Amino acid sequence: MTARSATQRPTTARPTTARPMTAVRRSLHDNRVFWIAGVILALFLAGFFSYYASSRPDGLEKVAKDQGIDRKAEDHRLSDSPLAEYQTKNVDNPRLSGGLAGVIGVGATLAVGTGVFWVVRRRPAPALDRSAPAPDRSAHIADKSAPDSSAPDSSAADRSAADKSDPSPDRSR
């Protein structure tokens, strides 16, 4: 494998040099599709399906009531806020009132959550770390398999390795 793949590397690299963009673009596109589907599902669950949720007290509420833990419970300080108890104020239709509250909640959580995660995320420079382990390891393989390979050659191998490492999760679907 070693000698042959070393001699064959140019042919391996050539068809894949055009791929980095397509691979990245495709993975971003796939993520966008996934993201949109997820948001639609969340909006559906909170905006429509939540109407059919059980209105019984939840585990803690029930235990607290039965055992008397809630004897000194206080009203929520924001209990007259416009969305208190997942009902939208001044909207009389219960389906609409709860659904609207759910949709607003999904939107607000999505916005705040994404904001936090966007601030916290790795920045572009360290973001190279994400793909680093895979090309690194393949660089080792490339070095071992072709100690005589010239510098531009091995960098081409690196690139082709990076190309392949990106789409492979999709392939394993």
Add this chain to the structure above:
Amino acid sequence: MHVPDGFIDAPVSIGAGAVAAAGVAVSLRGARRELDERTAPLAGLVAAFIFAVQMLNFPVAAGTSGHLLGGALAAILVGPCTGVLCVSVVLLMQGLLFADGGLTALGVNVTDMAITTVVVAYVLFRLLVKVLPRGRRSVTAAAFVAAAASVPAAAAVFTVIYAVGGVTDVPLSKVAGSMIGVHVLIGLGEAAITALTVGSVLAVRPDLVHGARGLERPLELHTRPGTAKAAQDGHGRPEKAAPEAPAAPEAPEAPARHSAPAAPADAGRTTPSGVRDRPQDAKA
């Protein structure tokens, strides 16, 4: 399971607030390793999804309902640190916008529902994934068990907090018994929702499941020499040929390597090198 104001006294609420703040601070630091520009929007989606599913109370025995807590789900999908942040954001929104969960009790709620569930679920999940045979079904099963355990664990932590700082004097044995009892049942619902969601994402985009990364990475490694050979043997387009083609023609040369990318469920066959790879993946 949102604790309202007036269950726990002020000092213990403040103490829980400090624990929660420390947990969130650690998670903010740790989440940097788990998030990049590709996964950050997905983590936001996980938070929104948990908010939505928390609205869906399902009935459990005796006039009681339960809802997802989401710590296990978030930890498995986007990583433990990001998971703590996901649930914390949900709890914050619920407390501020929907009057669900007291404001002074926010620390109690974060400690209980974000930190406890994530830590218990993720530790258990990792252990199970290590013990069980490699494969997607194991990940889903581990998610089920981890989620099921995380809910009574949160109930137990609530009981401890109540024991230290409860403003009413209900016998602890009663609180512990009834809290953990009913939350074992709710945990089954949590487990079903978590396993269903993790299983669905695994089926569509296994690369997006943080908890399954150890399973996918080794496949990448094996794919590369395989595809290189595929190209060399005349398949001009290794990337497209990989899913179906290579298994047959290349089999004589290196059967294990070639079957791996084509059938990820068979990842178990590649264990020797897969196991070796795992610590590196964990560090990366």
